[in-house]
Amino acid sequence: xxxxxxxxxxxxxxxxxxxxxxxxxxxxxxxxxxxxxxxxxxxxxxxxxxxxxxxxxxxxxxxxxxxxxxxxxxxxxxxxxxxxxxxxxxxxxxxxxxxxxxxxxxxxxxxxxxxxxxxxxxxxxxxxxxxxxxxxxxxxxxxxxxxxxxxxxxxxxxxxxxxxxxxxxxxxxxxxxxxxxxxxxxxxxxxxxxxxxxxxxxxxxxxxxxxxxxxxxxxxxxxxxxxxxxxxxxxxxxxxxxxxxxxxxxxxxxxxxxxxxxxxxxxxxxxxxxxxxxxxxxxxxxxxxxxxxxxxxxxxxxxxxxxxxxxxxxxxxxxxxxxxxxxxxxxxxxxxxxxx
Amino acid sequence: xxxxxxxxxxxxxxxxxxxxxxxxxxxxxxxxxxxxxxxxxxxxxxxxxxxxxxxxxxxxxxxxxxxxxxxxxxxxxxxxxxxxxxxxxxxxxxxxxxxxxxxxxxxxxxxxxxxxxxxxxxxxxxxxxxxxxxxxxxxxxxxxxxxxxxxxxxxxxxxxxxxxxxxxxxxxxxxxxxxxxxxxxxxxxxxxxxxxxxxxxxxxxxxxxxxxxxxxxxxxxxxxxxxxxxxxxxxxxxxxxxxxxxxxxxxxxxxxxxxxxxxxxxxxxxxxxxxxxxxxxxxxxxxxxxxxxxxxxxxxxxxxxxxxxxxxxxxxxxxxxxxxxxxxxxxxxxxxxxxx
DNA sequence: GTTTAGCACTAGGGATAGAAGAGTGCCAAA
DNA sequence: TTTGGCACTCTTCTATCCCTAGTGCTAAAC
Numbered sequence: 001x002x003x004x005x006x007x008x009x010x011x012x013x014x015x016x017x018x019x020x021x022x023x024x025x026x027x028x029x030x031x032x033x034x035x036x037x038x039x040x041x042x043x044x045x046x047x048x049x050x051x052x053x054x055x056x057x058x059x060x061x062x063x064x065x066x067x068x069x070x071x072x073x074x075x076x077x078x079x080x081x082x083x084x085x086x087x088x089x090x091x092x093x094x095x096x097x098x099x100x101x102x103x104x105x106x107x108x109x110x111x112x113x114x115x116x117x118x119x120x121x122x123x124x125x126x127x128x129x130x131x132x133x134x135x136x137x138x139x140x141x142x143x144x145x146x147x148x149x150x151x152x153x154x155x156x157x158x159x160x161x162x163x164x165x166x167x168x169x170x171x172x173x174x175x176x177x178x179x180x181x182x183x184x185x186x187x188x189x190x191x192x193x194x195x196x197x198x199x200x201x202x203x204x205x206x207x208x209x210x211x212x213x214x215x216x217x218x219x220x221x222x223x224x225x226x227x228x229x230x231x232x233x234x235x236x237x238x239x240x241x242x243x244x245x246x247x248x249x250x251x252x253x254x255x256x257x258x259x260x261x262x263x264x265x266x267x268x269x270x271x272x273x274x275x276x277x278x279x280x281x282x283x284x285x286x287x288x289x290x291x292x293x294x295x296x297x298x299x300x301x302x303x304x305x306x307x308x309x310x311x312x313x314x315x316x317x318x319x320x321x322x323x324x325x326x327x328x329x330x331x332x333x334x335x336x337x338x339x340x
Numbered sequence: 341x342x343x344x345x346x347x348x349x350x351x352x353x354x355x356x357x358x359x360x361x362x363x364x365x366x367x368x369x370x371x372x373x374x375x376x377x378x379x380x381x382x383x384x385x386x387x388x389x390x391x392x393x394x395x396x397x398x399x400x401x402x403x404x405x406x407x408x409x410x411x412x413x414x415x416x417x418x419x420x421x422x423x424x425x426x427x428x429x430x431x432x433x434x435x436x437x438x439x440x441x442x443x444x445x446x447x448x449x450x451x452x453x454x455x456x457x458x459x460x461x462x463x464x465x466x467x468x469x470x471x472x473x474x475x476x477x478x479x480x481x482x483x484x485x486x487x488x489x490x491x492x493x494x495x496x497x498x499x500x501x502x503x504x505x506x507x508x509x510x511x512x513x514x515x516x517x518x519x520x521x522x523x524x525x526x527x528x529x530x531x532x533x534x535x536x537x538x539x540x541x542x543x544x545x546x547x548x549x550x551x552x553x554x555x556x557x558x559x560x561x562x563x564x565x566x567x568x569x570x571x572x573x574x575x576x577x578x579x580x581x582x583x584x585x586x587x588x589x590x591x592x593x594x595x596x597x598x599x600x601x602x603x604x605x606x607x608x609x610x611x612x613x614x615x616x617x618x619x620x621x622x623x624x625x626x627x628x629x630x631x632x633x634x635x636x637x638x639x640x641x642x643x644x645x646x647x648x649x650x651x652x653x654x655x656x657x658x659x660x661x662x663x664x665x666x667x668x669x670x671x672x673x674x675x676x677x678x679x680x
Numbered sequence: 681g682t683t684t685a686g687c688a689c690t691a692g693g694g695a696t697a698g699a700a701g702a703g704t705g706c707c708a709a710a
Numbered sequence: 711t712t713t714g715g716c717a718c719t720c721t722t723c724t725a726t727c728c729c730t731a732g733t734g735c736t737a738a739a740c
Contacts (some may be wrong), residue, residue, distance in 0.1 A: 159491075236598055
């Protein structure tokens with residue numbers, strides 16, 4: 001069990017290191033933070049905190065740096081969650097604009113989050129492939145092209161344009177679409193891929209000459225629902241953090257940011273906060289990275305999340321407060337809608 | 341006028357520097373490329389080429405580096421355009437798949453381009469805001485939400501979901517959409533914003549209670565057409581180039597890559613190739629960058645382009661050949677369609 | 681006249697050494 | 711239990727030196 005003095009010292013070191021990114025020495029705690037102990041006392045306490053695993057040294061005669069365990073303890077027991085009123089107000093103007101879709105709100109929240117934290121944030125919109133097919137509509141463009149518009153029950157839209165030619169008539173297309181509307185409406189998008197293969201394809205093959213072409217085109221359009229709902233804000237913020245002033249690390253970060261699939265995998269499945277410190281278990285390929293995520297339920301089977309990515313020394317209290325607040329507010333919007 | 345020997349030396353230096361990114365010395369040209377002259381002769385020639393402005397030195401006793409003028413000369417007079425047959429074949433499988441839309445082809449070509457060149461490529465799809473409105477369709481999702489789907493004559497789709505509530509009835513929305521279909525169909529998207537304000541808004545105001553809300557929502561959806569058609573491939577490739585092994589430069593590059601508007605501005609307006617060497621006139625904020633772009637006409641008023649971005653020392657012959665070939669092939673697809 | 685061998689010269693890169701500075705650990709006194 | 715003091719450690723910065731790759735120029739060779 002830590003004494004009060006040890007707690008204060010640990011907390012101050014974590015706070016200071018979040019700002020300076022430099023190992024913290026005993027003298028600084030007195031000069032800058034006015035701790036009412038001598039530097040020798042602080043050094044003794046720091047030695048104890050190190051022995052207990054909360055602090056580390058970068059070399060024998062350096063100042064102290066919080067360990068992963070130190071951060072974990074800070075996050076679990078030491079930090080205070082609090083969002084400033086001005087920030088709340090700023091955010092409310094985003095949330096209470098009812099014209100906006102979930103995805104739009106998620107995108108705007110990410111932008112604000114990375115602005116407020118000077119870090120990188122990722123928003124994962126609800127996974128559209130868990131939504132179900134609402135309707136496929138054909139809109140003729142010219143006398144030789146038609147676009148098929150696929151809408152889910154949550155209003156996610158994909159489309160695919162077809163050229164009308166001797167091999168593929170408008171009638172064929174109409175038949176195909178009404179067949180699919182009959183068989184597939186109400187079915188979750190991720191199950192449609194199988195159903196398309198098993199149920200639609202045989203019928204199509206019997207009725208339409210260019211069934212392969214049609215079939216593949218629709219397959220492709222349905223597959224697209226699964227992608228394209230990862231939004232990043234402030235990617236470059238991460239590159240201004242002093243711990244990544246090394247080109248090799250920067251490359252790794254950029255590479256990780258380009259890999260949307262990775263972030264879809266990192267989407268926390270359970271509702272609520274998830275605080276990954278030092279990215280110990282997940283394979284980001286970057287060191288010294290922490291990820292604060294919070295997910296929200298947007299329907300029976302769908303959920304989204306917002307995350308902030310930053311160096312391990314990030315200001316957890318601020319970041320966690322913001323992410324939690326925003327995620328809760330987004331959740332509220334959905335809960336309200338359900339009740340209505 | 342340059343002698344044949346000077347041309348050979350200039351070309352060899354440019355080729356070698358493209359590979360090594362290190363200043364090229366007289367000895368190397370003999371050892372690696374077997375030029376049949378002594379190093380002294382080559383040094384004399386290099387001194388002349390430097391005086392003429394085709395070469396530069398990084399310091400008094402360094403090897404030579406091609407100057408911007410040297411590259412310009414190389415591109416205009418020295419390089420041979422040639423695409424290998426295997427590459428052509430690989431690309432044909434992309435082009436002759438008629439199920440694909442322009443945007444899909446552009447995206448695939450970018451992916452292939454950055455793969456083949458190990459550089460970064462950008463594709464700009466046709467600017468949807470020059471296309472004209474084909475139709476707005478309403479698709480009901482639940483009893484309290486409807487999505488409006490806006491389609492252009494080229495098959496570009498945007499949508500906007502509305503919540504039905506006591507203030508905004510389905511009827512209102514229906515009225516609004518049929519009004520817009522009457523007044524705006526056939527009108528170019530970029531003119532619609534004005535028309536919406538001048539013609540639609542007054543009528544809407546008279547008929548519908550929540551006209552402001554509706555109006556703004558549609559405005560927003562129309563604005564979206566202008567964005568979101570910039571596609572990057574291989575962003576991280578650029579970071580592996582030795583000239584950008586400095587963090588400050590890497591940051592600039594990443595920042596420039598994040599700025600989609602910038603790339604939309606860089607879209608070459610005229611048809612055909614555009615070779616920017618050393619990025620002299622445009623404001624990318626990065627040094628030592630060249631951009632090879634080629635645009636293609638996709639309709640009366642719309643065009644797209646593909647570009648490759650790389651260090652100034654890039655292999656112009658290879659990159660220009662590829663970009664030109666791909667751009668021409670994309671153009672062919674459109675020309676064919678017009679004839680059909 | 682052109683080409684080449686040879687040599688003096690230059691600037692950058694890497695290694696080494698020393699000095700400065702920031703911090704620790706620990707002992708002995710308060 | 712706390713603190714002043716001091717020896718010790720490690721990093722970082724700077725200066726210096728050497729080595730090397732490359733040049734320019736001159737004089738000799740072709």
